[in-house]
Amino acid sequence: MVADNGANETNEQFDVLKSTQTVIKKALDKLGYPNEVYDLLKEPVRMMTVRIPVRMDDDSIEIFTGYRAQHNDAVGPTKGGVRFHPNVSEKEVKALSIWMSLKAGIVDLPYGGGKGGIVCDPREMSFRELEGISRGYVRAISQIVGPTKDIPAPDVFTNSQIMAWMMDEYSRIDEFNNPGFITGKPIVLGGSHGRETATAKGVTICIDEAAKQKGIDIEGARVVVQGFGNAGSFLAKFMHDKGAKVIGISDAYGGLHDPDGLDIEYLLDRRDSFGTVTNLFKNTITNEELLELDCDILVPAAIENQITEKNANSIKASIIVEAANGPTTLEATRILSDRGILLVPDVLASAGGVTVSYFEWVQNNQGYYWTEDEVEEKLHKVIVKGFANVYRTAENRKVDMRLAAYMVGVRKMAEASRFRGWI
Ligand SMILES: NC(=O)C1=CN([C@@H]2O[C@H](COP(=O)(O)OP(=O)(O)OC[C@H]3O[C@@H](n4cnc5c(N)ncnc54)[C@H](O)[C@@H]3O)[C@@H](O)[C@H]2O)C=CC1
Numbered sequence: 001m002v003a004d005n006g007a008n009e010t011n012e013q014f015d016v017l018k019s020t021q022t023v024i025k026k027a028l029d030k031l032g033y034p035n036e037v038y039d040l041l042k043e044p045v046r047m048m049t050v051r052i053p054v055r056m057d058d059d060s061i062e063i064f065t066g067y068r069a070q071h072n073d074a075v076g077p078t079k080g081g082v083r084f085h086p087n088v089s090e091k092e093v094k095a096l097s098i099w100m101s102l103k104a105g106i107v108d109l110p111y112g113g114g115k116g117g118i119v120c121d122p123r124e125m126s127f128r129e130l131e132g133i134s135r136g137y138v139r140a141i142s143q144i145v146g147p148t149k150d151i152p153a154p155d156v157f158t159n160s161q162i163m164a165w166m167m168d169e170y171s172r173i174d175e176f177n178n179p180g181f182i183t184g185k186p187i188v189l190g191g192s193h194g195r196e197t198a199t200a201k202g203v204t205i206c207i208d209e210a211a212k213q214k215g216i217d218i219e220g221a222r223v224v225v226q227g228f229g230n231a232g233s234f235l236a237k238f239m240h241d242k243g244a245k246v247i248g249i250s251d252a253y254g255g256l257h258d259p260d261g262l263d264i265e266y267l268l269d270r271r272d273s274f275g276t277v278t279n280l281f282k283n284t285i286t287n288e289e290l291l292e293l294d295c296d297i298l299v300p301a302a303i304e305n306q307i308t309e310k311n312a313n314s315i316k317a318s319i320i321v322e323a324a325n326g327p328t329t330l331e332a333t334r335i336l337s338d339r340g341i342l343l344v345p346d347v348l349a350s351a352g353g354v355t356v357s358y359f360e361w362v363q364n365n366q367g368y369y370w371t372e373d374e375v376e377e378k379l380h381k382v383i384v385k386g387f388a389n390v391y392r393t394a395e396n397r398k399v400d401m402r403l404a405a406y407m408v409g410v411r412k413m414a415e416a417s418r419f420r421g422w423i
């Protein structure tokens, strides 16, 4: 059974593309750009829809729909993950590609944004079927991707094994070994040290910076994390290691709560490769209850549209750091900001993943590899600087952190598009 994310594309509030466009427009207006810049940036420059036939284990053929969106390639090749999820849609992939452009702008990477997705439920597919769909997707999009065009990476329900199959398929098509085609690979295939934990590391750095601003001591702080996959589970571990008390976690099927702190090491040990762990317990709470728990720091690390106008007034945390892409609607952002809650937006908070993906691509291109300490040191500098830029912009321009992040993120691609003579 697949959990529904509650997002209904016909309801404007949950239309992630529309809300992203709204904030892009506000950011460009604040920066004084003319309307044609918005006209260019409101949609991806390229969007490919593909149909992927896969021979299933029962010998039937199933046709899956996939997408790859390339938002803006004025700064450099586009870059962003591939999501395998039953709720993937064209609009969602477009919005996700715009968020990737903004992330690249905020942490100053030489990329534009891209994103891909396949409508499927990998939790119900065998290893062999997953290999088939991964290879089929790469064959279908091979003409528009590549190490100097558009570089995929992992996202929801995809991992280093899937990146390895995709890299192998691309290398067969391209007729030479091409590790720079994709990031998030296993280390033995040219993956970078620190990529697996990079998103959570970036979120941890943002939590540290936000806590300093709010005068909250991480040691003993009560943390709630929604989602226990790549981003959420490592984040829970890092917060636990720093002396915080992780009192709530969840996955697609429910949540766990212990006001005295959960046994994070045990949960990490028992979670499956899709970030599911709550199925092992009897006393669970719902994801809705989890978000409203009494805590200091709340980290949505699952899917879109989880904090809405319905529950924004019931959130107890004083800091929200968005590890997930798009977990908070615009109306909820306004409510939280009015309530004085410090919200570190997705395009800044989750930029650690693409930052270390960039490091992986650089290492692949130069054929010389860095240690985990070197990667971490570089990541730390990048995220601290990104946070400072966004925080300063929010203070100086008297706007909320999301609008400030969009203002910082949009500028480079707008300027690059202008210099190229596109607008
Ligand atoms: N993996 C990465 O490097 C990056 C991930 N992100 C974002 O972080 C979020 C999580 O991604 P990953 O951890 O990579 O995915 P994952 O596939 O490793 O884990 C996803 C987690 O979310 C849970 N989940 C799925 N549907 C849910 C629902 N309806 N309600 C509650 N929980 C649900 C799953 O059970 C699982 O625990 C996504 O929004 C993703 O786009 C952002 C930047 C980079």
Ligand SMILES: O=C(O)CCC(=O)C(=O)O
Residues within 6 Å of the ligand: 079, 080, 081, 082, 100, 103, 151, 152, 153, 154, 155, 183, 184, 325, 350, 351, 353, 354, 355, 357, 358
């Ligand atoms: O690592 C990457 O290139 C992209 C990560 C991603 O998809 C994201 O930040 O949402």
